[in-house]
Amino acid sequence: MLFKTLTIFLAIGAALGSAVPPAFxxxxxxxxxxxxxxxxxxxxxxxxxxxxxxxxxxxxxxHADQLDVDFAVCEDSYxxxxxxxxGSYSYARDELKESVRSNCGSLVLCDAENSNSMAxxxxxxxxxxxxxxxxxxxxxxxxxxxxxxxxxxxxKKTLSECQLGAQRKYKANHAQxxxxxxxxxxxxxxxxxxTASVF
Numbered sequence: 001m002l003f004k005t006l007t008i009f010l011a012i013g014a015a016l017g018s019a020v021p022p023a024f025x026x027x028x029x030x031x032x033x034x035x036x037x038x039x040x041x042x043x044x045x046x047x048x049x050x051x052x053x054x055x056x057x058x059x060x061x062x063h064a065d066q067l068d069v070d071f072a073v074c075e076d077s078y079x080x081x082x083x084x085x086x087g088s089y090s091y092a093r094d095e096l097k098e099s100v101r102s103n104c105g106s107l108v109l110c111d112a113e114n115s116n117s118m119a120x121x122x123x124x125x126x127x128x129x130x131x132x133x134x135x136x137x138x139x140x141x142x143x144x145x146x147x148x149x150x151x152x153x154x155x156k157k158t159l160s161e162c163q164l165g166a167q168r169k170y171k172a173n174h175a176q177x178x179x180x181x182x183x184x185x186x187x188x189x190x191x192x193x194x195t196a197s198v199f
Contacts (some may be wrong), residue, residue: 052184055192056177063173070166078159085151092144096137103130103137 107130110122184190 051192052181052190056181056184060174060177060181063170063177066173067166067170070169071163074159074162074166077162078155081155081158082152085148085155089144089148092140096141096144099133099137103133106130 106126107123110119110126113119113122
């Protein structure tokens with residue numbers, strides 16, 4: 001009985017040490033802990049196959065590790081797509097920058113006039129056209145921003161779908177492994193599978 005109890009807590013400790021992402025850490029660790037504490041096979045003294053832990057705990061950890069990998073792939077794909085989208089607007093940004101520089105530069109040159117009267121006259125003459133040009137820059141910038149955000153929104157949706165797919169795969173594999181381990185614990189005839197698990 002002492003051996004059995006120690007084995008249970010060692011199994012729980014090993015499972016809690018698995019690398020599960022924060023979003024699932026509490027839920028999945030609690031699920032596994034509750035499973036281990038409430039398993040009929042563990043409550044019964046008639047059957048107990050310790051080899052099940054040796055086999056299935058690494059399998060369960062592998063599912064968590066694969067989730068990390070899948071999430072990283074999703075993030076990398078998003079980051080790469082974002083860089084391409086953002087970079088595609090560099091030419092538009094440079095055009096607006098030159099327009100701003102040109103208009104603001106012409107206004108700054110008014111300060112080079114010798115008299116205050118001439119400086120005021122210069123600003124009064126150039127101000128309206130420069131103001132119109134800057135309004136145009138503002139409108140174009142807003143249009144570019146809207147278009148860019150629309151494209152980014154599309155890849156964010158793809159990111160969410162990718163992460164959701166990874167989560168669903170992980171949950172399904174995790175649940176299946178727990179179910180298989182439960183059957184294993186209650187089967188005194190169980191032996192290690194001869195084929196490798198597919199993650």
